[in-house]
Amino acid sequence: MKVIDKIIESTSSGSTGKPVFSFEFFPPKTEEGAENLFERMERMVGHGPTFCDITWGAGGSTAELTLEIARRMQNLVCVETMMHLTCTNMPVEKIDYALESVKKDGIQNVLALRGDPPRGQDKFVQAEGGFACALDLVEHIRKSYGDYFGIAVAGYPEAHPEVIESNGLATPEAYAKDLAYLKRKVDAGADVIVTQLFYDVDNFLKFVNDCRQIGITCPIVPGIMPINNYNGFIRMTGFCKTKIPSEITSALEPIKDNEEAVRAYGVHLGTEICKKIMASGIKTLHLYTLNMEKSALAILTNLGLIEESKISRPLPWRKPTNLFRLKEDVRPIFWANRPKSYITRTIGWEQYPHGRWGNASNASYGALTDHQFLRPRARDKKLQEEWVVPLKKFDDISEKFMKYCLGQLKTSPWSELDALQPETKIINEQLASINLKGFLTINSQPPVNGAKSDSPSVGWGPAGGYVYQKAYVEFFCSGEKLNALVEKSKAYPLLTYIAVNKEGNLISNVGKNDVNAVTWGVFPAKEIIQPTVVDPSSFLIWKDEAFEIWSRGWAQLYPEDDSSRSLLQEVQNTYYLVSLVDNDYINSDLFNVFKDL
Numbered sequence: 001m002k003v004i005d006k007i008i009e010s011t012s013s014g015s016t017g018k019p020v021f022s023f024e025f026f027p028p029k030t031e032e033g034a035e036n037l038f039e040r041m042e043r044m045v046g047h048g049p050t051f052c053d054i055t056w057g058a059g060g061s062t063a064e065l066t067l068e069i070a071r072r073m074q075n076l077v078c079v080e081t082m083m084h085l086t087c088t089n090m091p092v093e094k095i096d097y098a099l100e101s102v103k104k105d106g107i108q109n110v111l112a113l114r115g116d117p118p119r120g121q122d123k124f125v126q127a128e129g130g131f132a133c134a135l136d137l138v139e140h141i142r143k144s145y146g147d148y149f150g151i152a153v154a155g156y157p158e159a160h161p162e163v164i165e166s167n168g169l170a171t172p173e174a175y176a177k178d179l180a181y182l183k184r185k186v187d188a189g190a191d192v193i194v195t196q197l198f199y200d201v202d203n204f205l206k207f208v209n210d211c212r213q214i215g216i217t218c219p220i221v222p223g224i225m226p227i228n229n230y231n232g233f234i235r236m237t238g239f240c241k242t243k244i245p246s247e248i249t250s251a252l253e254p255i256k257d258n259e260e261a262v263r264a265y266g267v268h269l270g271t272e273i274c275k276k277i278m279a280s281g282i283k284t285l286h287l288y289t290l291n292m293e294k295s296a297l298a299i300l301t302n303l304g305l306i307e308e309s310k311i312s313r314p315l316p317w318r319k320p321t322n323l324f325r326l327k328e329d330v331r332p333i334f335w336a337n338r339p340k341s342y343i344t345r346t347i348g349w350e351q352y353p354h355g356r357w358g359n360a361s362n363a364s365y366g367a368l369t370d371h372q373f374l375r376p377r378a379r380d381k382k383l384q385e386e387w388v389v390p391l392k393k394f395d396d397i398s399e400k401f402m403k404y405c406l407g408q409l410k411t412s413p414w415s416e417l418d419a420l421q422p423e424t425k426i427i428n429e430q431l432a433s434i435n436l437k438g439f440l441t442i443n444s445q446p447p448v449n450g451a452k453s454d455s456p457s458v459g460w461g462p463a464g465g466y467v468y469q470k471a472y473v474e475f476f477c478s479g480e481k482l483n484a485l486v487e488k489s490k491a492y493p494l495l496t497y498i499a500v501n502k503e504g505n506l507i508s509n510v511g512k513n514d515v516n517a518v519t520w521g522v523f524p525a526k527e528i529i530q531p532t533v534v535d536p537s538s539f540l541i542w543k544d545e546a547f548e549i550w551s552r553g554w555a556q557l558y559p560e561d562d563s564s565r566s567l568l569q570e571v572q573n574t575y576y577l578v579s580l581v582d583n584d585y586i587n588s589d590l591f592n593v594f595k596d597l
Helices: 003-012 031-045 063-077 093-103 134-145 171-189 201-213 230-240 246-255 258-278 295-303 339-345 377-387 394-405 423-425 428-436 479-489 534-555 563-574 590-594
Strands: 020-025 052-054 082-084 109-113 150-156 192-197 220-224 284-286 438-445 448-452 464-470 471-477 495-501 506-508 515-520 527-536 576-582
Touching: 003 020, 003 150, 003 192, 003 394, 003 471, 020 031, 031 052, 031 063, 031 377, 052 063, 063 082, 063 093, 063 339, 093 134, 093 150, 093 423, 134 150, 134 171, 171 201, 171 534, 171 576, 192 201, 192 230, 192 284, 201 220, 201 534, 220 258, 220 515, 230 246, 246 258, 258 284, 258 295, 295 563, 377 534, 394 428, 394 471, 394 563, 423 590, 428 438, 428 464, 428 590, 471 479, 479 495, 479 576, 479 590, 506 534, 515 563, 534 576, 576 590
Parallel strands: 020 052, 020 284, 052 082, 082 109, 109 150, 150 192, 192 220, 220 284
Antiparallel strands: 438 471, 448 464, 464 515, 471 576, 495 506, 495 576, 515 527
């Protein structure tokens, strides 16, 4: 979706009227830095930014990395992504390569910039076969790609740094010329302006008024950069030739060597700047995060735009932002803890499920690749610490699963998520109990009968609704345990199960084409939404990945000759994967079936 459409939608008269916000990130220099950024980004995106943007390195120095990060932001983090694109060192062929790449990845938003000179150069030099300015780039995008892309451009409340003189000011003539150039960019097809950082709010508001006076009517989004440390603040404002009001200098000077004090002042200042902007009637804020989360989130918390303890969920899984997946509103529950893997395996689908799980059941899931088992280095290290202990007997394995369910471990080889989800904590003691009996759980949800949609543990969807779900548990167990469970379940006619071993031997009491909705919601002026289901055909696809994690997700962390590997491989080769649903969501008997087993 285009950012301009999201801004119009969120600030229209029919909306809540609450200001919206967005974040900017830049490409880290190392692979480990990139993985750390994605972990931070995941947490920040949980608070619902309108969009996030990723910068394009000076002189195109991070071009390929920017493209890769943008792809992952849009498709795996599932946040509306705006990619910066500059003219520096970019002939038209490279520009079109970048635009075609992001279009293929379902990204619709570009911030068109001339760009800074490459490191070591003082002036921008037009690349051979390239463009001289952002206006050229805007015109090219509109001419070559029509209305597909939403285009943002930069605005400079104090005028472009190149026309600011040694006294820190631009002449009235230079400022007027800069405004006229901005209008040409908008007239050429730009539909949003994002401003350079500033600390003089009155000057910014004058800039907005000046833009309106010359006929610029599109949204002007103020760029806010929290002060995280003194030296970085001085370096960035110096580079951008940003005016620093005297009261800010006076406040910072006595504390400049106290990083905590500087950061606290930065949060206070950022909050006050945003309050003044919002009081003027502007309902959009763009935070330059410098890849740090605490100050940006603290400012938004102070403004009442987010609650750190409350993350709203449009669906039980993060709604896709890829243009080609927008109608997707139902998924098999099996990938609940591995959403990125699911997205990767379905990325080639031409049609995604909409409403009931139907047409997409005929599509082929992508084959397993190494990607499904790669983890950020920090996560690998944590798994090593928590899961790589000597395993002498099956009880040692059960104990690990039990500790995870009780929150004593923060990671699981079967999860891409951080620690337990809030709803799991409702049934964590029951889960711990059955794990000690040899039923090794990897996915679950408690029964819910009409909880409000804003419930902090199980809520999702629009306000004023009610959500429901059937008790569900997914686990590995031995063939002997499975036989006992199947026999006992005969006394519980509302239980349905599907079980399969690594070789594909299936034991089930449901039809091969049956689809069981296990989560649904009822909301004002909407049809019933059912975002997660259990179906045998998807389960048989998922089982390969679930079994493979025993070796590539856990056993591989041990040395090759370690006997613990052999024990884990024995479980992989002999156990069954079981999906168990209690269809009585009002009076659930799910955990009773495990008694005395």
